[in-house]
Amino acid sequence: MDGLTATLPVGKRQRREVAASYGMVSGATATESILFPGEMRADSGVLTLELSPSVLGGTGGALQFLRDYPYGCWEQKLARGVMAALYRPLKPYLQADFLWPDSSKAVKETLALAVEYQAPSGGMTYYKAKDEYVSPYLSAFTALAFNWLREEGYPAPEQVEQRLHDYLQNLLRHDAVPPEFTKGMTATVRALALAVLAERDKVALADVLRYQPQLPAMSLFGKACYLKALLAWLKANPADATIGELAVNLTRTLTLSRKVRDHWPSTQENLFAVKALGEYAGLYEEREPQMTVAGRLDEESLGAGEFTAYTNPPLVFTRPLQAGDAGRRAVIGLEKSGDGRLYYTTRLTYSPAQLQSGAVDAGIEVYREYSVKRDGKWLLLTEDMVLRTGEVVKVDLYASLPAERFFVVLEDPVPGGLEPVNRDLATAAGEDAESETGEMAHGSYYHGYDDWQEQRSFSSRWSFYHRELHHDAVRFYSERLAAGRYHLSYTAQAIAPGEFAALPVHAEEMYAPDIHGIGIPAALKIEAAE
Numbered sequence: 410m411d412g413l414t415a416t417l418p419v420g421k422r423q424r425r426e427v428a429a430s431y432g433m434v435s436g437a438t439a440t441e442s443i444l445f446p447g448e449m450r451a452d453s454g455v456l457t458l459e460l461s462p463s464v465l466g467g468t469g470g471a472l473q474f475l476r477d478y479p480y481g482c483w484e485q486k487l488a489r490g491v492m493a494a495l496y497r498p499l500k501p502y503l504q505a506d507f508l509w510p511d512s513s514k515a516v517k518e519t520l521a522l523a524v525e526y527q528a529p530s531g532g533m534t535y536y537k538a539k540d541e542y543v544s545p546y547l548s549a550f551t552a553l554a555f556n557w558l559r560e561e562g563y564p565a566p567e568q569v570e571q572r573l574h575d576y577l578q579n580l581l582r583h584d585a586v587p588p589e590f591t592k593g594m595t596a597t598v599r600a601l602a603l604a605v606l607a608e609r610d611k612v613a614l615a616d617v618l619r620y621q622p623q624l625p626a627m628s629l630f631g632k633a634c635y636l637k638a639l640l641a642w643l644k645a646n647p648a649d650a651t652i653g654e655l656a657v658n659l660t661r662t663l664t665l666s667r668k669v670r671d672h673w674p675s676t677q678e679n680l681f682a683v684k685a686l687g688e689y690a691g692l693y694e695e696r697e698p699q700m701t702v703a704g705r706l707d708e709e710s711l712g713a714g715e716f717t718a719y720t721n722p723p724l725v726f727t728r729p730l731q732a733g734d735a736g737r738r739a740v741i742g743l744e745k746s747g748d749g750r751l752y753y754t755t756r757l758t759y760s761p762a763q764l765q766s767g768a769v770d771a772g773i774e775v776y777r778e779y780s781v782k783r784d785g786k787w788l789l790l791t792e793d794m795v796l797r798t799g800e801v802v803k804v805d806l807y808a809s810l811p812a813e814r815f816f817v818v819l820e821d822p823v824p825g826g827l828e829p830v831n832r833d834l835a836t837a838a839g840e841d842a843e844s845e846t847g848e849m850a851h852g853s854y855y856h857g858y859d860d861w862q863e864q865r866s867f868s869s870r871w872s873f874y875h876r877e878l879h880h881d882a883v884r885f886y887s888e889r890l891a892a893g894r895y896h897l898s899y900t901a902q903a904i905a906p907g908e909f910a911a912l913p914v915h916a917e918e919m920y921a922p923d924i925h926g927i928g929i930p931a932a933l934k935i936e937a938a939e
Contacts, residue, residue: 425454427758429671431467431664434751439743441755443706447736454730454759456706458741460751461723462698462716464660464686465502467754470671471679472496476509478676480818480919481877482535482886483526484547488676490519491554494561495683501720516563523551523569531576536875536886548576550677557684614642621655629666629673633681636663640688660689664752671756675920694719698749705742716749730759765913765930773926774809777821777914779933780850787850792931796903797938802827804883806897807854807861808916813892814924819873819885819916824909826935827901829878861896873897906937 426449430441443456459467475492478485493515509515526534532543533551552573555565627635636659643656663682666673673679703713704726712726745751768775779790780803787803788794796802808819823829849855864873873885873895883899911933917925 425758425760427671427756429470429667429754429756431667431755432753433661433664434743434745434753437745439745439753441741441743441753443739443741443755443757445730445734445737445739445757446759446761448762449730449735449759450762451730451732451735454757456728456730457754457756457758458704458711458726459504459723459754459756460702460704460714460726460743461502461753462700462721462749462751463502463690463694463719464664464750464752465499465683465690466723466752467664468499468683468686469503469507470667471673471683472499472503472509473507474672474679475676479820479882480884480886482816482919483522483533484535484550485676485919486519486522487551487554488680490516491557492680492683493519494558494563495687498561499683499687501722503723504725505722516558516561520558520563520565523566527569527572531572531574533573535888542870543576548573552577614646624659629663629678629682632659632663632666633678633685636660636685637681637688640685640692644692656689657693660686671754674922677920690719696748698747700745700747700749700751702751703744704753707739707742711741715747716751735762765927768913768929769925769927771926772811772918772924773814773817773916775819775914775916775926775928776807776854777928777931778805778850778854779803779931780805780853787848789850789852790933796826796933796935798903798906798935799938800903801830802901802903804899804901805849805853805855806885806914808895808897808926810890810892810895814890814918815888815921816919817873817887817890817916818919819897819914821883821899821914822912823879823881823883823901824911824933826903826905826907826909826933828880828904829883830900830902831878832900855896858894861894864897903935906935909933909935 426446432439432441461467472492472495475489478489493509493512496509496512523533526536526538528534528538528540528543530540530543532540532545532548534542535544535547536542552570555570555573558565624632624635636656639656639659663685666682673682697718698716701713701715702724704711706728709728711728712724714724716724741755743751743753780787781790781794781796781800782788782803783800790796790802804821806819806821808817810817855861862872870888871890873887873890875886876899877884877886878899885897909932911931913930914928915925
């Protein structure tokens, strides 16, 4: 008997919210205040207290962030590959239930992809391997990542690496910085160069200290690079107590910069922060801890335990949310006796009581509408309209930016009953492909403005010049966008009858995700064609 097994992922209609805080206990006690959100479901969520003797104990969220990261430019794929290589050496410090079983395979697949993002000049690109899309920063980061992967036993493709080195040497000889680079972007490349030189023992203390006055103005990424350079100096000069205290303070800043997240904001920051903390642990965590610890929520005990080695797995105490927690103020108390620093993470995972119903504009405004072609005309799809299987739907997406934005991704989740049509395939119907650039339906949001920047004119890197079609989502990517209004579209075909949730369209700056926009969710009803 023949058979076929298929695995279908089932997505949640609502994302769980995560709020976290971090700290370090040097004395005997510490406290952390908690305010449970008033608008949360009491039957879905958990309060977690994670305790570790190592600064690496709370980095599991960073690994999970990269393991599950949905977007895919070369930098993000490479960062994920490097983090996958770090999984095995970091595993003793992580929660026992965090697994990355195919981490080694992920590294090898990443290295095999490198040639697809290398331009003829040898430089690296985010999406398309053309010289006009080469990024000096991304090229330097790729060279550094190749060094890290080699240290973990994963050599880069020889020809790719040699061509990349030739490109970087030419870049340094001519001091060629693209004219669009801002002072901040130039400083970032220099901070990265400092970290690269430090790894090769080619940095002097004067070079490191020259950047110290700039620490308050540095981005998190810059701070991570600076810490790496600082630790490289300390490794060669361990007796310098003044510099050692600076490293401790900077490590504390780096750890706390996650704020309410269980990870850092971007792929770059997660990778560089975990790398820097790993080097800090290797340099400072020598004398094994000997301590007993306990945690409580007000008067309620959460758990207790002990640590006798830095590689002891974290103690994880969990408490399911209860009916009386919503809106409650409470205090988590920590007790420690014995030698060693105690690092803690308090994490609250919960579901809002109500599903999102309105749009969110946090620096990017997004909007979506569906149209269906009937009797030769496009009709806006309203809530009371029903699609029939086989019909072609045009999905129009709109993004409005009040100011210049960098590395924006616009993602539209595809409802289960629709399948995107790839206009680049020979099998795609001509009419379906042309639908993306055709006339607009009467009453469309499009007619409200006359200054749209159209998708058909997106050819430079300063536009949404890269698109990915997936069964579950369609994504548009850019490197830099001027302020203005952008119109994007794609077509899909109704392939299955049923009632389907259309999750909201979403846009964000990938390296500053607090700048984002969320559209309005919808519902689609599809009936079988007669």
